[in-house]
Amino acid sequence: MSNINQQLSDTFNAMADGLLSGQFGKKTRIALTLVGSEHGPQELLRGAQLVARQYSDIEPVLIGCDDPECGFECYPAADLHECHKVMEGLFADKKIDGCVTLHYAFPLGVSTMGKVVTPGTGREMIIASTTGTTDTNRQAALLKNTIYGIALAKASGIKKPTVGVLNIDGAALCERSLRELAEGGYDIHFAESGRADGGIAMRGNDLLQGTPDVMVTDSLTGNLLMKMFSSFTTGGSYEASGFGYGPGLGEGASDKLINIISRASGAPVVAGAMRLCADAAKGSVMKRVDEEWEAASLAGLNSVLAKYRQPKQPVEAKAEVTAPPEKVTDAEIGGIDILEIEDACQALWKANIFARTGMGCTGPIVLVARDDLEQARARLTETKFIG
Numbered sequence: 001m002s003n004i005n006q007q008l009s010d011t012f013n014a015m016a017d018g019l020l021s022g023q024f025g026k027k028t029r030i031a032l033t034l035v036g037s038e039h040g041p042q043e044l045l046r047g048a049q050l051v052a053r054q055y056s057d058i059e060p061v062l063i064g065c066d067d068p069e070c071g072f073e074c075y076p077a078a079d080l081h082e083c084h085k086v087m088e089g090l091f092a093d094k095k096i097d098g099c100v101t102l103h104y105a106f107p108l109g110v111s112t113m114g115k116v117v118t119p120g121t122g123r124e125m126i127i128a129s130t131t132g133t134t135d136t137n138r139q140a141a142l143l144k145n146t147i148y149g150i151a152l153a154k155a156s157g158i159k160k161p162t163v164g165v166l167n168i169d170g171a172a173l174c175e176r177s178l179r180e181l182a183e184g185g186y187d188i189h190f191a192e193s194g195r196a197d198g199g200i201a202m203r204g205n206d207l208l209q210g211t212p213d214v215m216v217t218d219s220l221t222g223n224l225l226m227k228m229f230s231s232f233t234t235g236g237s238y239e240a241s242g243f244g245y246g247p248g249l250g251e252g253a254s255d256k257l258i259n260i261i262s263r264a265s266g267a268p269v270v271a272g273a274m275r276l277c278a279d280a281a282k283g284s285v286m287k288r289v290d291e292e293w294e295a296a297s298l299a300g301l302n303s304v305l306a307k308y309r310q311p312k313q314p315v316e317a318k319a320e321v322t323a324p325p326e327k328v329t330d331a332e333i334g335g336i337d338i339l340e341i342e343d344a345c346q347a348l349w350k351a352n353i354f355a356r357t358g359m360g361c362t363g364p365i366v367l368v369a370r371d372d373l374e375q376a377r378a379r380l381t382e383t384k385f386i387g
Contacts, residue, residue, distance in 0.1 A: 027059040028278040031090060031099040032270065033083040034064035038263040039238070041065070047270025048072060054271065058278045061096055063087055081330065091256045098257035098277040100244065100270065105332065105358040105365060106132045108341070109251040111145060111219050112260050113152045115243035115276055116229035123210030126153055126161075130222040130245040131260060132359040136338055139308040142174040142216060143301075148249040149214035150188070151292045155283030156276070162191035164202035164212030168221055175200050177304045184299030227262070230269055239265045244273030247280050249289055257281050321346045327354045329367035333377060335386045338364045344385040351379045 032048050034041040041064065048060040052072075063083045065074035075090070077083040080103055090096045106112070111129035118125055128149025135141040146163060153161035163178070165171045178200075182188050191212035192198045194205055202211060207225065217225070223245070230239035245260040259277040261270060293301070336344050341357050341364040348355040348366065353376050356367040368376045380386045 025057075027057055028098070028281050029059045029061055029096045030274045030277050030281070031061040031063055031087060031096045031101075032274060033077070033080065033087065033099070033101040034062055035077065035083050036080045036102050036263060037265070039266060043267055044270055045070065046267035047265075047274070050267055050271035051274045055275060055278070058274060060274065061090070063090075063099075063101075087258075088256075097281040098247075098259060100259045100261060100273045100277050102261050102263060102265070103360070104248070104258055104260060105360045105367065106248040106250075106258075107252045108132075108136070108357050108359055108364075109134060110248045110253045110359070111141075111148065111250055112246045112248050113145075113149050114222065114226050114246035114260075115152075115156075115272075116226065117241050117243075118208055118210030118229070119232065120205075120208035121210050124243075125210040125212065126156075126214045126246075127222045127225055128152075128214055128216050129219045130226045131219055132248065132250075133219055133338060133364070134250045135308075136341070137308045138170055138218060139173050139177070140305050141218060142170055143177050143305065143308075144250065145218075146174070146178060146188075146214070146216045147292045147296055147301075148289060149216060151249065151288040152246065152280060152285055153213050154292075155285035155288045156279045157283065158213050160189050161213035162189050162211075163200070163214045163216060164191040164193070164206060165200055166207070166215055166217040166221065167201040167203055168217060170218075171201050174216065180304060181296055181299045181301060186296050186299035186301075227264075231264065237264060239269045242269055242272055243276040244269055246273075246276060247285060249285065253286070253289075255286055257285065321349045323349050324352045324354045327369040327372070329354070329356050329369055331370040331373040332358070332360060332365040332367050333373070333380060333386065334360060334365045336364050336366060336380070337385075340385055341366070344380055344383070347383045347385065348376055348379055351375075353379065 111132035114130035134144040
């Protein structure tokens with residue numbers, strides 16, 4: 001009986017909200033963690049308040065807030081680690097559709113796809129990708145970034161997104177691979193550079209003008225672009241424009257929709273990130289990723305990726321290493337080159353230190369138990385994986 005009463009209560013509350021806002025139907029519940037910003041929790045709270053005023057289809061849920069007068073459903077948390085534990089619980093209980101947070105370590109194979117507003121024309125443009133890495137091989141990563149960027153664009157409501165590849169190292173090889181997939185039947189729509197000679201390779205002008213719907217690049221370049229686009233009017237200390245660094249997509253990504261902002265993100269970017277997260281949730285972005293991957297695979301994706309695989313060391317030159325007993329990994333070590341991250345992990349296993357690989361906001365990381373941190377640092381220094 002109580003369940004029926006609750007359902008009736010929820011129905012009448014939704015009707016009342018709809019009459020007031022003009023928005024009927026279930027709202028998309030997007031969580032926001034309030035800990036870790038360089039501008040303080042009040043700036044992040046202001047982002048949630050902007051969302052509530054601007055978008056009647058989004059219901060903010062705050063994590064790291066213990067003020068019952070804030071006007072939102074809120075959950076207390078002492079630090080960012082605890083915020084993420086609360087977030088995981090809310091996902092498990094299906095109480096939220098997505099979450100906007102910062103400093104979240106995605107596993108290797110997962111990268112974030114962000115979105116900016118271009119200063120030349122005011123167009124919105126997806127940057128694929130902005131943090132993390134989809135593959136340790138640069139060419140394979142660019143190809144995968146293209147697929148995930150298209151998936152986000154389609155989830156955001158763009159039926160036939162145009163794709164351009166930023167004119168960086170590897171752009172020509174990426175274009176060749178994409179055209180090979182197109183010849184194999186993959187439905188991809190190439191943008192044309194705004195420069196006189198055209199082409200899929202995007203120049204700096206195309207960045208400013210927002211020529212493609214999806215701009216493909218490596219994650220380090222993408223991260224730099226996000227910071228430039230979001231704070232070019234503020235001198236860099238305050239990100240004032242755009243939609244944040246986007247959702248983590250890729251192989252090994254969970255079904256949890258987690259979007260990233262940075263410590264410098266201001267309220268307008270926080271609001272934009274929550275909007276992008278809600279759009280990705282309503283557009284079933286994880287399902288879109290699977291659909292795009294399947295379509296590209298039917299067009300020959302796996303054979304294209306196989307060309308980029310780095311040759312493995314001979315078996316006799318690299319002995320098999322067994323992982324030590326698993327531990328909770330709540331500490332991280334950065335500064336390791338992406339091409340050496342797996343070897344660094346194995347070096348710790350050889351020293352009987354349990355470790356995992358991951359990707360933080362600033363690059364590759366090795367995750368270890370907090371009580372093993374100093375020993376792990378010493379081992380990685382000794383084996384010359386860190387300075």
